[in-house]
Amino acid sequence: MHNILGDRKTIFWLMAPGLLLFSLMIFVPIAVSFYYSLTNWAGVGDYGMVGFRNYADIFASDPVFWKSLLNSVLLGLGFVLVQHPFAILVAMLVQYGGRWEKLLRVCIFIPAIISTFVTTKLWTSIFDTQFGLLNRLLDQVGLTSWQQDWLGQPHWAIACIVFVCMWQGFGYAFLLYYAGVKGVPKDLYEAAMLDGASGAQLNRRIVLPLLAPVLRVNVVLAIVSAFKQMETVYLMTSGGPANSTQFLSTYLYSKAFRESLYGYGNAISVLLVVICLAVTLVLNRALKREVGEYG
Template sequence: MLGVDHARGVRQEARRRRREGRQEVAVAAVARSRAAIAGLIVPGLCVLTFSLVVPLGFSAYFSITDSAGFGEYHIVGADNYREILGDEVFWRSLRNVVLLIAVTIFLQNPIAFVLAAVLSRLSARVSRILRTVYFVPAVLSLVVVAKLWVDVFNPTFGVLDKLLRAVGLDALAVSWLSNPRTAVAAVLWIIVWQGFGWALLFYYAALMTVPRELEDAARVDGASWPQIYRHVIIPYIAPVIAAVIVNDVISSMKQMELIYLTTAGGPGQLTQFLGVYLYQKAFVTGEYGYGNALSVVFVVVSLVLSLVVLRGMRALAR
């Protein structure tokens, strides 16, 4: 019996040591994986810190100064922010941004979604050709886009005014980019035209991922096409819709190049946008401190608008 007990004890001790060995191996693997994860995360955090956090910190600091970008400066506290609150051009630029956001969300995106839905039902060859045509503006250089539409809207040799005069609508032939009544609409059209292809492409790709079984099941239950899209397809691709809209909000906030190359904020600051106004204040008129205050407000407004859109999309998804 003693020999049997001894053998049993040896086996139990061997099993215990094997378990402990496996645990040690698991702990070592976890430690190695944590080190690997840290090795992957830390460089990214360093890049993020030096490319985003540090510049934001400098902007926040200079926003409370009267710096001209060089030479001596003084701390002025919240004076720049108080000036922003009474700055009519700032509020006009913010209204233009909000107007652009509204146009992209309620006009550009629905049209892009409907066209994407149509393209998803066409043959692969026809769909590919049409997608390419719609996407061409998105891949053009912003300089090319600006030059193209400045020429189209030119009151002397522009194609648009020539067509209007040719059909007897001389009263509508105006200087679209310099006329106070049409400048904002013309600029919004250029921006929407250039960005339309991206929204179309994302919606088309999302629609192609919807399982046909879901549509078939809904049709068997007697659902119409509008009902299928409202209750099946749109909820299924809701994350993509949210991503597109948030991207539109951020892009609207960042608009600068097309504005600067077409109207530079004119006529009379009517087409001013935050990005252009910030640049002009900080680097053209020499109000570097005020420009940095505008940049801080720019970041805050961008975050607020993005959060509002995300909450709205979550509410719709429910």
């Protein structure tokens, strides 16, 4: 009876278009990238094979590469240590909103749905030195001395980027934990209530431990997304001032398209893939052991 469900021709035609698209757009480019990463191509004209010299240069003598990695780690820490705890707290609190619950959910999520392109342009205007909202606000509350060229100074620029990324992604983080909180069975609540648990106890002792598997997935996703980050940085600072806000993807972009170092840019590109895969594997392993008992 199940013969037709094992028919090879049918399986082939169902899988082939998608897999072809998938390989042509994802695996082939990575292979092409690896090939060019072994060359000294400048984008036009002839080029020679240089073996792994690009990689050696990156590891041995490219402070900007390490700076990019550091920035990604910084953003990842921002997500995990600031954004996510806050998102968990809000997810627990929102369900006490009664008839406002739905509206709260929508308001919190809206920034996440709008194009990064729009929100980043918006924040760039807010940090603007001429008509920016932030400097104007500081002026009005009498803190004129706090006014800054926010995106023009290295340490403020990276702080602004981390902040904007956390702002934009907050809705996602919130929604994931909110779904987790909502998934806690009603009987557990009722039993705890009968035993006289307070709201705070209930959330800390029952809801929080039950969120552990959700937490694990979300932490992995958040950290990987910090390494993948490109659009916000590209639009806010393009990696400047003086390469202080480069992330791997903006760095490979500027190496290839601004400095015409195609081979070098491709080497960074390959490393980006390797790093994302490695980070995912390592985190999954490490966190599985830690919270395994609940999963």
